[in-house]
Amino acid sequence: MGAANIRVHPHWPDRYVDLLNDAFSLRKVVVLHGHQRMIMERLDLSQREHGLLKGALARFTEIDPNLPWFNALRFAPADEEEVRHIQIPHNLRPNYMSLFFTFHINEHLLIFEHRGAGNSYLSPKMALAYFVELFSDEALSEKYGPIAVSMVADKDQLDAIIGIPHLKKLRIYVKRPNPDDLSGYDAFWEDKLVRQGATSIEVSYEAEGNESIRPDEETRQLAEVATRNGEIDASGFDAQGNRIKRSTSEHPTLEPLRYDPENTTHEQAFRSAAFSLVRRIMSGIL
Incomplete structure (x- = not known):
């Protein structure tokens, strides 16, 4: 199913x-x-x-x-x-x-x-x-x-996607949620979008040089909402330096x-x- x-x-x-x-x-x-x-x-x-x-x-x-x-x-x-x-x-x-x-x-x-x-x-x-x-x-x-x-999306894959060892690019796209039956993060982001007259939000991060993206709590919350209401794309490198690309669209x-x-x-x-x-x-x- x-x-x-x-x-x-x-x-x-x-x-x-x-x-x-x-x-x-x-x-x-x-x-x-x-x-x-x-x-x-x-x-x-x-x-x-x-x-x-x-x-x-x-x-x-x-x-x-x-x-x-x-x-x-x-x-x-x-x-x-x-x-x-x-x-x-x-x-x-x-x-x-x-x-x-x-x-x-x-x-x-x-x-x-x-x-x-x-x-x-x-x-x-x-x-x-x-x-x-x-x-x-x-x-x-x-x-x-x-x-x-x-x-x-398969929520079990969320940590693997945003937890790439050397995370270089991260895109989170969320369509306006329905918070009636989902408290917390969904309600927060739905209210944020409504107050600004928006129907969706897209956030992109990119690290330069040897830096890696370190998602904070708000970014992680938005990513969790995206597993039900949007999509997440991430790319970077593993510990051995191999390039990695991951997306929630590949893990429904x-x-x-x-x-x-x-x-x-x-x-x-x-x-x-x-x-x-x-x-x-x-x-x-x-």
């Missing part, structure tokens, strides 16, 4: 429900890469009163019937007669994969399957690209304003899940584990 943090302002719970429902109603197909496409296949609002939305994403391949065809038996291009007999209904798409997701309304966290049943697969980069493109639709942005999406939260199919279904196991992952993120364990 992976986790995405979705944020709108003002951030009332009902607005998140409306946002997901409106996004689903668009029936928007998003290009992942090449011929790969994705669409929100299903959205269940029946548990909204319990702070939960359930759904599924469909991933499939878009075929261009006008491109040349290849005959794998003859190891040669298909001729006109062979192509003439190809009939694919206009509403069918091959290589279908279905991946569950849950949206936890109060925490505005979306948990998605990274690897699902069979060969279904969705990388965090693909998930981020999909939701950014989906929520950038003009109909949604006009109604809800800017909609920020961030992959939740990915939670493994194993279950016994004789005692529970795939979907039940995912839903249960998603709740556990959300609790860990919100408690600061991840």
Whole structure:
């Protein structure tokens, strides 16, 4: 499982429900890469009163019937007669994969399957690209304003990123957090941005010569907020003088899940584990 943090302002719970429902109603197909496409296949609002939305994403391949065809038996291009007999209904798409997701309304966290049943697969980069493109639709942005999406980074990697032995460059980028459910650092930086009329903050440090950057407490706090609401990039050298580059974008939260199919279904196991992952993120364990 992976986790995405979705944020709108003002951030009332009902607005998140409306946002997901409106996004689903668009029936928007998003290009992942090449011929790969994705669409929100299903959205269940029946548990909204319990702070939960359930759904599924469909991933499939878009075929261009006008491109040349290849005959794998003859190891040669298909001729006109062979192509003439190809009939694919206009509403069918091959290589279908279905991946569950849950949206936890109060925490505005979306948990998605990274690897699902069979060969279904969705990388965090693909998930981020999909939701950014989906929520950038003009109909949604006009109604809800800017909609920020961030992959939740693996917090365990934070010390490794900003703790490079000879840290030469450090960039921290934070989109405006939602502090309703996260006290402390998130609330502090959200208030700081609001007071200055800003929606994001980017801080960059660079050391010259033999100096190394030594992040202070405020910088570390901002970096922690960035694991949920932005990204961190760092570069420098290890103790042996080897160049190092690290980024939170390379270390998204990915939670493994194993279950016994004789005692529970795939979907039940995912839903249960998603709740556990959300609790860990919100408690600061991840």
